Structure formats: C-alpha cells, structure tokens
Amino acid sequence: MKQFIYFLSLLTLTGCKRFLDVDLNKSQIPTEKVFSNDVTATAAVTAIYYTISANSALSGWSSGLASLTGLSSGELFNYPQEPDYIAFQEHAIRPDNPYIEQLWNCMYNIIYQTNAVLEGIHQSSGLSAATAKHLEGEALFIRAYTYFYLVNLFGDVPLAVETNYHKTQSLSRRPVDDVYALIETDLLSAQSLLSNEYITAQRARPNKATAAALLARMYLYRQEYAKANEQASSIISDPAYQLTAKDSIDKTFLIDSKETIWQLMPVFPYTNTPEANSLILTTIPYYHAATDALRSHFEAGDLRLGHWINSFTSSIGIFYFPYKYKKKDKTTKDPYTEASVAFRLAEIYLIRAEARAHLNDVPGSQSDLDAIRTRAGLAGTGAGDQQSLLMAVESERLSELFVEYGHRWLDLKRTGRAVSVLGNGITVDDLLYPIPASEFIKNPHLGEQNHGY
C-alpha cells in the first residue's frame, strides 16, 4: 500500500516532473557548473591544449600539420608510399583525403571549444575577475591561432564565433581578409587580457608575449612590417626570452628552454612529444623521413645539420630524420623533458629580420639574422641589400624552422615562391588544400570548393 501512496503522490504533476529529473552522469559536468568556479573553468581551457597536443591537426603527429605541410614543402617524404600521404607530396590531394578531413575537423572542434569558453565566461558570475580575464585571453588567442592555420591552409573559411549549431551549420566561406580581421581583433584583445607572466610553470599556457608572437607573425604575413617589427621587438627586448647558446643547441627544445615562448605539454603518459614520437627513427620508417633536399639545404658547418637531423641505418639503407626533439620513448614514471614548442624566440628574430629588410633597415635585419646564424655556428650573413636579405631570411627560416608548424610551406606560399622553388608538378591551385568534400554535402551553403579540386 505504501508504494501505492508513493505512486499516487508521484502522479501529481510536480511529482512526475521531479521523478523524471534524473541525476547526471558523475563523469559529466553541466556546462553552467563548469563556468561557475575558477578550477573547472580553467580545466575547460586546458582541455583545448590537451586537444591540440593529443589530436592530429595542430600537433607534431605523423598526420599533423607539421608532417603534412612538410610533405607538401619537400622537407619530408613518406617512405611506405601511403597514397593519402603521397597526395601531399605530389600535390594531388583529393577532397576526400582523410588527413585533410582530420585537419579541418580538429581545428573546428578547437574553435568550438574556444567559443564555448568565451560564452561560458560571459554567462558566468562565479569566476574571479583575474581568472575570467586570463581565460578569455587564452580562448581568444587559441581561436586566432587556429583561424591563422585554417586561413593559410584553406583560404576562405567559414567563421564560427558561437557554439549554436543551428547557426554554424549553414555558414558560408568568408574572404581571407575577414578571417584576418577576426584574428587581429582576437589577438589584440588577448594581448590586453593576458598577463606578462606565465600562470603555470613550463610556459605551457600562453601569456601576453605569446599573443605578441602571433601578432608579429600575422603582421608579417599581412605585410604590415612596422607592426610586425614592433610586436617582435617587444618580445626580443624581454629578458625572459633568450636564444640557447651555440654550445647548447641540443637544449633548445628542452622543457625549461628560455627560448620558448609557448609550448604544448605532451599528454600521454607513455609517449614524449608527438614530434619525437613520429619522427625519430629506430626502424625503417612507418611514416615520414627527411628528404635529401632538406639536408642539402644546410650551409657547410651548420650545427643544425648535425644536431637537429639524425640518421638511422637499416639493412636497406640510411634514413634521415628531424631530431630537434631527442626523446622518443618514455615509461609512465619518467617525467617529460621536452614539450612541443609552438612559438620560440628564433622565429621572432627571423620575423623581425624580414620585417626590417622590408622596412629597409639593413643593419637591423642583418643583426637579427646573424643572431640566428651565430647560434648555428655560422658566420654573419653576406646579404647586404633588401632583396638578398629577404632571400637569406627565407633560407635561414628553412634551416631554423624546418618541420616546425608548417613554416616552410606557409613561407613559400605567402612569398609567392612555392611554384618556382618546389617544382614537382605544383600549380598555383595546389597552394590551398581542398576543403573536405563531405562538408559541401553536409552544408549546402558553404560555397565553392577551392579552385582546381
């Protein structure tokens, strides 16, 4: 009878409603609770770094940005001749290439996460002002960082700035300028919101200088050289950042390197950095190896050839591989000794060298370039005018930044030199990757595919 009375009470309208309101999965936290306090709101932001580090898009995994663009730019070649990788090497990517889909999918997921954080912070009242400010800065920075790669790899892309899928599912591609406008706005906001100091150890979360670094890079790409020079200088003048010395060039990518501006921590307990994991060869390559073209690019006596490129001798021949990151294997107990460096001071020097060359500051450009050359054990640059300096910077950027975050591919694209430098059947159409074919099927408003696909 008791149950019956209990049941009768449940039959009332409120009783019904209450009965059907079930406890939530304990491993899932409602969005409004996530942004109700500093700890979980911060966790929502660090999850973005986790996503970048764990997934293959903006990371150093074999199907990540650095490897794919490395194949396109002739730094790497795919040894097992896997067709979907060869497509990058041969500039014959099809719109249904799984790695293209992965890049696209992962980057828009990161963008979703940044939008969710921004919305969560704006709707929340429970966060401390300092945390809310910093998290907002980080989210804006990451959104800009991701769009920077999207716009450079794919050209016109849809701009998702909210989480509401009813709206985002039918977005159209927006012109490159609009995308850059968003990137600049986001970065300037981020710069004002982020602190000078790193808020955790190991420079694993972006700070103000990180925003400046991406601004400097973006202005360089947009040919706003004075602004690039200004942003780069703000970092170079900061004593927190130092190039590693010539005799400790092997320590450049260590976790506590003073050269690092922002790095992504590895997240798997069994592996070190994705770069070390996918590139260091202890067997015949499963994936990619360094091309002869890359090795022959180095000037004689360049320490980077000996220290940042290594070889594995197998029964069928010698394979070379990028060796910036030294530690491949890891047991769960070992601490991480390296992290994936997304921004480092060497790039900033090279940005300023290039900007100064454009601004006709020849000595300034030369000194920035020589800072890098000296560390590599090379003599000062012989370039003495704007044009030769620009060529010297291009060359130096390859020697310094090879197989790092797509630098070489994006450099050749932005300077318009890809077709002449790479040859190998490349056409202007190949400079933009195709947008995944499935996106056009799922979103009829997306617009036209990139030309040539």
Add this chain to the structure above:
Amino acid sequence: MSKSPFWGRPAPGSACPCIKALLVMKLTAFLLTACFLQVSARVASQNVTFSGKNVSLETVFSAVERQTGYLFLYRENVLAEAKPVTISASNEPLLQFLDDVFKGQPLTYLIGSKTINISPLSGSSNDIPESGSTPLVSIPAHGRLLDESGRPVAGANIMIKGTRTGVASDENGFFSITVNVGDVVVISFVGYETKEVRISARSLKPGETLELGPIALTPSIREEKGVTINGGYYTTTDLKKTGNITKVGAREIEHQPVTSPLMALQGRVPGMDITPSNGIPGSFTKVVIRGQNSISNVNATPLYVVDGIPINSSSISSDNVAVMAETSGYDPLSGLNPANIESIEILKDADATSIYGSRGANGVILITTKRGNLSGKTNVDLSFTSGQGRIPKFLKLLTTPQYVAIRKEALQNAGRPIDARDLVVWDTTRYTDWQKELLGGAAVITDLQANVSGGNASTNFRLGGSYHKEGTIYPGDFGYRRLSGNFSLNHASPDQKFRASLSLNYDVEPNNVLTTTLVSSATTLAPDAPALYDSAGNLNWEHSTFGNPMARLKKGDTRHSNTLMVNSALSYGLIPGLALKVNMGYNTLDANSVIRVNTFATMDPATITSDTRAASEFETDKRSGWILEPQVTYNKQSGEHELNILAGASLQENNTAHQLVYADGYTSDVLLESLRGATQTTYYVDDNSRYRYMSVLGRIGYGYKQKYLLSLTGRRDGSSRFGPNHRWGNFGSVGAAWIFSEENFMKNLSFLSLGKLRGSYGVTGSDQVGDYQYLSTYQFTQYQYQGAISLYPAKLTNSSYAWEQTIKLEMALELGFLDNRIRLESVFYRNRCSNQLLNYQLPDITGFTGVTQNLNATVQNTGLEFVLQTVNADRPNFQWRSAFNITIPHNKLVSYTGLAQSPYANTYVVGQPLSIAKLYNYLGVNPITGLYEVKDVDGDGVFDLKDRTFIQNTGRRYYGGLNNTFRYKSVELSFFLYFSQQTSSNVVYFTPGSTPDNIPQEVVGNYWRHVGDKAKYQKATTDYSLLAGNSYTNSSNASYVSSSFVRLKTLLLSYTLPPALLKKVGLKAGKLFAEGQNLLTFSSFPALDPEAKTSSLPPIRMITAGVEIKL
C-alpha cells in the same frame, strides 16, 4: 443418430468431490469416432430454428441434433418428469434456445464440446432439498483452474448455468463467483473440455466462503487455439487475441544446447530476424523484429521483459573492443537459464506492442520463467546433458607447393627478388593445416539441471539450480560457465482475495574468455608457416619472423558476472471481478573483467628489453533497475458480453555504471590481475547514467458472443531521455477480430473449423537514444594537462528532440480446417517509422560531427508472414505434426526530406531498402593485361561514387523454418530446418600471391597467366599499384554472392522410459534424449558459413545427449 442412453460425461483428473459424485462413464471411444463424423466444434454459436406447440423434449432434441450436430446425452428415465414445451424460435442462438426449452423443467443441461448433457436439476441422492424449500443464500466461491501439467489457465469462462452471470479466470487461473445452492458452475474454455461443478447443500455453510479447490481442465483434442497468451499486462488466449503475439513454449526451448535463450527461437518466429554475432557462447545476439525501422541502426533493439521486469537490451561492454574483438559485446540475457523459461511471447503489431507505448516500436519480447506446480505433490526433476561440438566446415586452401609456386610467380611478375620471409626464412617443405590446428578442437558442453517443485492451491514453490559449461573449439581451456539458481513462490489467502508471488533468478558466470578470434589466422596463415611451439614447448617466433597466433590464447583474460532478477506481485480482490495489483521488480547485473593487454608470456622474447612492461585493463559493468507497477483490473462477463479493463501505471529506473581502468608498468605477468602491481593507472572510461521512465496505461478488451472482439489500448509515457518540454508522449492502438466461422452463414462449410479475421492499427514509439543527450555537459579528458584535470564539451546539445514514432498496421486471417488439423495464419503488416531519432550528421564547422535530433524521414517495413501448422497423423501410437513459417519482408525508405544534401546522400536511395549497397560494375579480368576491371561509368578515369551505380539489396528476401515432430509410442523425433534467401558480401576476389597469406585452392588453374587467358582471378603479383582494381572488384557487384542457406538446425530424438521400468527404479518419469544442432547446412556461399562474417567463428555443429528424470 438416436439418443444415447448415457448420462454424464468423463471428468478425468477431477479433484473436486462434488464432481466425483457424478456418474462417470467412459466416452472416449465414442468421442473418437464422433470427432471424425462431426467435424465441427462450435460451442454456443450455432443457431436453431424450431417451432412447436406442446412437443416432447425428445422431438426438440432431435431437431437440435439435426441442425447443430450436437448429441444429447441423458439417462433413460431423466425425461420422465419433463413437461412438453411450446416454443417458437427463428435463428436463435443455441444457448438461448436451450434456456427457453429448459425453463421450468426439472432438468439442467451442460454443453460439452460435441454433446449436451441433460441431468435432473435436483441431483442425486445426497442432493439438496427442493429449491422451493431452500432459502437462497448467496455465497462467494473460489477456485483455481489448472491445465494437465498444473499450470494456471487464464481467461476461462466461469458461468452459473441458466443465468447470464459469469466471470473469467485471472492470469493465475483464479476465479471468484457468487453461487447459490443448486447452482451448476460451468467452466468452459476453448481448447479444453467443458466442466461443471454442482453446488450441493452439504458444501455450504452460510457466512463462509466456498472453496472449490484446484480444478483440472482436460485439453480437448487438437484445439490448441485455447493456449493462454501473455500480453504483458494482461493475458488472453490464442483465439481471443486481437493482436499479433507469437508464443514459444518451454518444449521448443529447453533441450537446445544454446547459451542465449534467443538463439533457440531462430527461424521459429515469423518476422523475427535473429543473427548471432558469432559462435562464441555468451556473445551478443542481434534481434530485429519486422525489419530495421530506423536509419541509424542502433535503435533497432526490441524491448526485453523478463517476468515483468524490462531488461536493458543493449549489449554489454560494447565500447571495449579489446574484450571481444570480433563481437559487439556480451548478451545481456545470457544470465537467463534457457531451461528455466516457461514461455517466450513475441509481440509485434500495434495492438500487442502499444501497451508498451514508447518502447514498443521495435517489438517486445516477454520471457516468463517457470513457476511451482499446484498438484499437491512434490516433484524433483533432474536433467543432465553432455555433448561436444566441432566446426562444421573447413575451406579448401593451397598446399605448400602450390602456395610457394604462386608466391614466387607473384614476386617475379612484380620484378622483385625472391626475398620474402615466407619463402626464404621459413621452411618451404613444411605443411600445416592451420584450420585443423587452430579450429579443429572440440567444444565440450555439459549441462546439469535440478528442480524441486511442489505445493497446493494456496501455496506452491519451485526451487532449482543449474550448471552449464561450454568450451570452444580453440586450443586451450577456454569456456563459458554459468551457475544459476531460481526460486519461485506463490501464495493465496484462504479466501483467495489476497495473492502474492515472488520469483527470483540468480546467475553467476565465471569465465575465462577468449578475447580474440583465430578464424582469420586459421584461414590465412601460410601453409609453410613455422611450428607453434619450439622443442622446449615455448611459443616459437622463428627468429622474430612469425607472429605466433597462439600468443593471443595465452593472455588468460577473465570475466566474472552475476545477474539477479527479482519480481514480486501482490494482488487483492476487492469485489468479484475487480482486483488491485502491484508488480515490483528489481534486477542487477555486475560484470568484472580483467583483460591482459600486454603480457610477457605473449611477447617475442627478442623484443623484450629491460624497459618492457606489461599492461592490463580492468573493466566493471554494473546495471541495476527497479520497476513498480500498480494496476487495477476489472473483468466482467455478462451474458454474451465480456469486458476486461486494465488501468495502471508504471515507474521505472535503470542505472548503469561502466569503468575501464588501464593499468601498466607491470614488471611480471604474475602481477597482472592486481591494480596495485601497476605503476600507472588511467581511467579510460568512468561513466554512469540513470534513466527514469513513468507511464499511465489502460486497456479495454471487449468481446461479444465470443466472436466479435475489440481491444483499445492507450499509454502516456514520460522518459528522462528527453528535454523537460519533450518528455511526454501518447501512444495507442485499436485492434479488432471477427471469428466469422461462428456466424450462421458459415455453418455449411463443415471443413472450416476456424475462421478469424483480425486487424490492428496504432502508434508506438522509441526513446532509444543515450541518456542525458539533451543536456549541455563537459567531460573529463582521458589524461591530464600539466597534472591537472581538463574538461571538454561532450557533444552538441539539442534539447528539443522528441519521440520517434512508428505507425503499425496489421491485417491477418487465421483459418482452421478439418477440426483444426490444418491451421493457417496469414499476416500482412506495414510499419512506418517517422520522426526518426538519431545522431544526425552535421558539418564539422559546428565543432562536432553530429547531434541527436529527429529526422524528417520515413522508413517503411512491410511484409507477409505465414504460419502453417498441420497434424498429419494422429493415432494413439503415432503422431506427426508439422509447423512451417515463412516471412517475406520488404524494407523501403519512403521519404527523406533533403536526402541529397544529407550525409546519407551516398548511402540511401528513396524507394530502396536501407540495406542496399552501391557497387561498381564488374567487368572481369582483362584478357590482355590480366587485371581486374570495373566499369568507369562516367568515363572520367577516376573510380568514385559516381561509378558505383549497381544497387544491391543485402537484406533477406525471405526466411523461415520448418519443424516436424513424429511420435511413435514413447519415441519422439523432431527436426527443424531453418532457411533464408539472402545475398552477402564476401571478399572472393584476391590477387594470387600478393601477400604471404594462404588463399583458396580454387585459384589453381583459375588465374590469368598469359595474354588471352579468360580467368576468374587476376595475375599473380605483389605490385601494389596493380591491386587497385582488386579493391574496386571487392566493392563491386561481383563480390556479392548468394548466401542463401537451408540448415538442419536441430534434430531431437527422445525416448520416454516405460512406466513399468520406472516403477522398478522408483521414478515418476524419465526420458532419454539426443540432440544435434547445426548438423547440416546447404549453401553455395564460399566462406566458412553463410551466417557468420568472414573472420568470425561460425555456428558450431553440436551433438548432445542427456537424461531427464522425475523423482
């Protein structure tokens, strides 16, 4: 035929003293003759036309006999005091006519199946006084109806003779009726002989209730239409049902050596498509009732209800691929001992399933476990079965010389040196039949059952236990074990008003599971592959050139699970016909697995370094749920009207918890089962969810003259799986049946014993999406970032999705011929599922790949189902019965708004079934190049979706089964054939010698070698660039071949021990039996089995024998 000088009728097995008083006369021989002469058995449905003034009863009787075929039976002197009658009736129902005839007569009558018995109203010597001098006292009387095996008979009519007062027995066989002295209680039920109970003065004490005790009904010959059917919340009978409910009884299930009770139903239920995921015991069985309703496959599970408790029908551990690599997880019903199942009812159409409302769309499977017996005796039943199984078929593969020759040719054709390890490192004179080596073992099965049952009408019980062990055909000691116990207790208060029942099933499965399949190793390992073990008995790695398949068997994974299901029902009869009832259930399932991911024992020693560590996964699954269902039932029979009303509510909660812990850093295999032995543990999965569900439901069943039947069902459901504004849904149905053979105008068709037309229409639904999908949530990342937790958005959130709807229509015609010796049921159904609830794919720019939402698409399943049951021979010493069923299903995507723009644009076609495959058009092997070619339809030189213009339906075209049972004296033989007409994909096209794998022997002499050759297979080569055509061919129409089959699924031979022998050894009953499962399969399908996938273990050919005794 003249009046027979008999009085009375047989009352075998009678337990009631007042019946014993009747003169019992054997009519058996007479009735046996009669049933061949009088083929009709239409009770109370025949009409009489008769007019007469002051005519004798004898005259009336002969007229009735002529018109209806009934015989009047009475003692010679009975009519002496009868008065002549004056009557005028035109086409009046027999009952009504007889009532008029007997009005005022000192006589009463009782209608049997073919007879009308006349007896004096005042009874025999110990009768009550003349009715005039007896005060009329109304006294409640209680009784319970049981069938020949002590099981309750529900839905029988209990009437006071000569009145229109009556009740129906409830699902436990109980009834209460108010009686007066002198009344004759008539108990009639289709399928059973009608029985009468006289209320004599002696049995009455005013103010008390009258106990009629258990009353045994005797089945009438061949009228199986009276079988009680469980409709879930109510019971009905096969004759009176208005919906489509198929019942499979214990007899068809109990002797089959199957682990999942569902597998015993394969081919026996029309419209029910059962596919085992493989031959490994305990693995998930996929059940689809009347076709795939939903575009996304996962929604297609029926609702399982065991003793009133809904069981989560999704497979267990399906997210952990490591556990059972080749299956979709474990069977949630494997904890149920098939031998303990009394019956399984399958509910299919709207009328039957809409009482389950939002969960009935994909059909409902009701499982009832066995209950105690009410015979008053205590029975001990024991059974023991043992046997073994083997794989029924091996493929014919290349011998070593053939293999080596083709491999060398392939390398040469590709211009490569002969340097492959299978030709250079391995000993090319070795030959091993890997199928025999790896799959040639015997799976031993052992099954023990013991049950004690007993009790009486007020209290009865059943207590049982069982042990089941089933090995695998793989080498090594793997197997499935199940220990189960069951207990059932029923009690009724002396006045029968209060009743309580409890049933409990508990099961423990301690298993050493095999997490891998050896089928693909066995069928592809090179014939010259090295020995499995070295001379010291260790795994042989042949200098690290051989991936030893036995390594996988050495992992020693374990899985322990236990299941408890408890159900209790309490009911209280307020007034006759009106009862309150509460059904309560609780169930829990706990499973713990340890999966050894990496062990030293299974590693090639050459790869072990000082840094090598072993790893384990620890997985726990917990499921629990409760249900509470208060109900009110009202049953009333008044004259020709029968009304059954049910109103109730249902409250339900299900909880699940799933954890998967990855532990590694083990330095020794000995530590692998301890979490503390690991240096690092990671929670891969830590999930839990709660699901709640509540409903209000009602059903009205109405019958008029037992030939017009109507059923109305309604249900309002609320589910926690929907957002607050979308939780409630209304579902309902109407079903009707017309037993037209009861109509006068059918009377002349004497060959037609049953004609019934029924139909139903209604709406059911589905809420089969995950829990909490409408909520916006974050979840933990697998590992941490910088040593701190990270939270990422779990999914896109849509709070506005709602129930999926299926509108079901069914029309059926049921016919019985020659006294129901031939029965044919023909069904047409049409189910249309709309407002499809699924994970809808979205462009990646939304951040995710999809969201749970309703989709504006309609999927239609239509079909024809036929069931033919015949009694081919029915003699005292020899019986032969057949049952045949066939289902012809048709699935069609009726509409899909925006299909062309949808992610399914390349998968589905409007107007075509969901099961189509779009394929290339195969052209054959080019005689010039020796390569496979498919047609480049659009001629653009690229092979893509535009060239896949061949549309192949991969669904079943028809399927069914044929069962034959022969009984000669005490020997019974039955065999069951299961058949299906279908097309499946099979990777039949390969490039000879391209990989170091063995291939079918058929390739010899059948592959291209020289220009101009017309060959089935392309040229031998290892050149990867020449394999593209091979992969297109495997996605072409050529690789889809007929996988139709006819399978001798079961063959059962049993011998009932003679009573004389049993008496000597002190047994009540005894039976010996032998059974074969999957003995023969006829199919042209070129793989191991037409039902199994290429790499999964096919159904095992199992032969068992056993003994069953009753103490």
